[in-house]
Amino acid sequence: MMLIKEMKMPSCVSFDRYELSEQICPNCNGHGLSVFYTVTNTPVHSCLLMSSKDEALNYPTASLQLGFCWRCGFVTNTKFDPKVHEYSSRYEETQGFSECFNTFASSLAERIIKKYGIYNKTILEIGCGKGQFLATMCRLGDNKGIGIDPAYVPDRNPARDLQGVEFMQEFYSEKHADIDADVICCRHTLEHIEPTWKFLTMLRKTIGPRQKTLIFFEVPDVMCVLEEGRFWDIYYEHCTYFTAGSLAKLFRATGFDIDDLYLDYDGQYIIVTAFATGGTSSPYLEEEKDMPHMLKAIENFHDRCIYTINYWQNMIGKDAHPAEKIVLWGSGSKAVAFLNTLEVKNQIDHVVDINPYRQGKYIPGTGQRIVSPEFLKEYQPDKVIIMNPVYHGEIAEMIADLNVTTELLTV
Template sequence: MSSKSVADVANTEPEFKLVEHTCPNCGHQEMWVFYEVRDVPVHSCLMMPTRQEALDFPRGDVVLGYCENCGFITNTEFDSKWSAYAPNYEDQQSFSPTFNQFALDLANRLINKYNLRDKDVVEIGCSKGDFLVLMCELGNNRGVGIDPSAVVGRVQSPATERIRFIQDYYSEGYSEYVGDFICCRHTLEHIYPTAEFVGTVRRSIGNRPTSVFFEIPDMGRVLKDLAFEDIYYEHCSYFTPGTLARLFRASGFEVTDVYLAYGDQYLLIEGEPVSDLSGKIHPFEESPEEVKQDMKYFATHVQGKINHWKEHLKTAQEAGKRVVVWGSGSKCVAFLTTLKTENQVQYIVDINPHRHGQFIPGVGHEIMSPEFLKEYQPDEIIVMNPIYCAEIQKMLDEMGVSTELIPLS
């Protein structure tokens, strides 16, 4: 631990701590710690069969550090021994019409832009295979999906006859599966050695003209919107447009595009493998100094938002209101365990049928189906992701459930 004071970094509270910690993005040896959440579940999407198993789930600490050299943010207390993804890791989002439309539009755009018709598509971290199946359906492509949580047969489609699913973590051992296009959606944020991983992808491609596409959460939005619900243990790596682009260039990719999507929640990058970089900087990139300013804003103001939600739940409980959370995934787990108010929410609802009857790690609540609300008739529903409010309201209207929707952001 360094003896440097906060005055070296910022002129505002709270105090930041300079720690000796190697940045996994650029190798810099120091990071500034600016946010801590202790004793949180080390996974939020591993479904537990009983309440007791959910309550006894292993816990760890989130201690976010900022690298002044490249702007990258990571959990300095992350322990890779908890990276145990398996078929019971349930993160499938394709039961949402809103998300499905986004995925459809994205797949069509990538297919048209890269002429992915009758081609070979590889998806690293394919989860249950929804997007890879879509890419193969729409473009009559062949696919390989690599993910330890893959479930063969979960997604029904004639295109699955042209897809091979490999239940494993991606490594250079799978370099034979490169194809014409590599996509990797919502995986890089789960990987601690980020430079090593992207470098592995680049070495696997070699001299082949394989385009790459990655999609992850945007940390810039999290910092600006004080979105503490988007910070949880298995997300050990947090990117902004600039930190992501700098990593890809350092790994041997020419960055062809960087942009936001899905209500500006997702950060997307496209690139091409090259031997000689042009040095071109994408206009959407920000500097490490700009990330620092957003980091300082977050560190200074996030406790106010946390206190607001603590008071909201306390007031609702005292008034005897029936409070439900819609969305049982990582945002829900981070929201409740950060606030330490799990007992002030009665029920958790989710549209994913594979979650129903399962229990949330660290929280212990059973996940209910939306139909449960017909009988329960809650006074308010806290929506973990506001982008789903319209489709949720439509479902409630169809079920005859009259309640107040309160988006988290």
């Protein structure tokens, strides 16, 4: 077992705890949030493409300050400013180049379609990204689709996959109330929206009396982030953080009835299906009763996070490993948070990504160049740090195919 040397905390990190008694929880409208974690000088975007190292190093930063609501179990960035964000064609969030992720997404689509009989229906996806999941839902169930996302890029999907699918490059709002959809899907978008109660209330209003419309949301689970001290899963773009319980409370409080609630993708994602309620609510599910668990996770986060920060400081520090060549695999938000929180610049020069639209770009804040897997054949790194353990098997196979001998580590 590696001996973890206690290191000085990065200057951007603070675990000072105090109350914001007048701040309103955007998830339940209650007064008072308890601050427990702060990161300063963190990039305001993780997925925008940086064309040069200079642009990446000088990209705007802000403070992230997590506050916990003891009423509903919600966690939010109390310093969040939505005006700094740019969701445009420069925004490159897709995980669709991973066979592992595509297998999960296809399996999820198939399960939802079969369980709820979504055949020859109309599906509306809010925050559809590049449209791959919506196209899959339409193909598997012979459905029609409408995708809404300001970051949608035309021509990224083969024309054969887009039959019966249309896209709007804009944000979802009340003006879309006239879209009579049988299914409303929203995956990995709600965590980018600060006023969650207002958003769900608006969505319920646009649905109106259509109580048979299936609502299907997917968001990251914060419980495992807190329990394991995963500081790389906390970043500015994600201004809201849910447990199954806080997500269910939000849905019930805004006029929805929970049909199913569970964790998926190795426990990383919360999936909820619901319907608009006309009055009487369904019995609470066991998964909703997680407040005691959440209180313990909040209490222990300080120790867990300090441990993980120290672990990775030891692992990548140039003082301990001056001649080692280390790369990260995965250049998305986790890598941005990992590198910026640890204040890593000279220790790591390259980040690998299989997404060709990311290759040749740079990591916001710390400036590492994003390279293709083929780069490793010549570079021959001593260590590869995988930014999500769910991809370990897929990445190990690719590295073996490249005839690269290296030590694989996962966060």
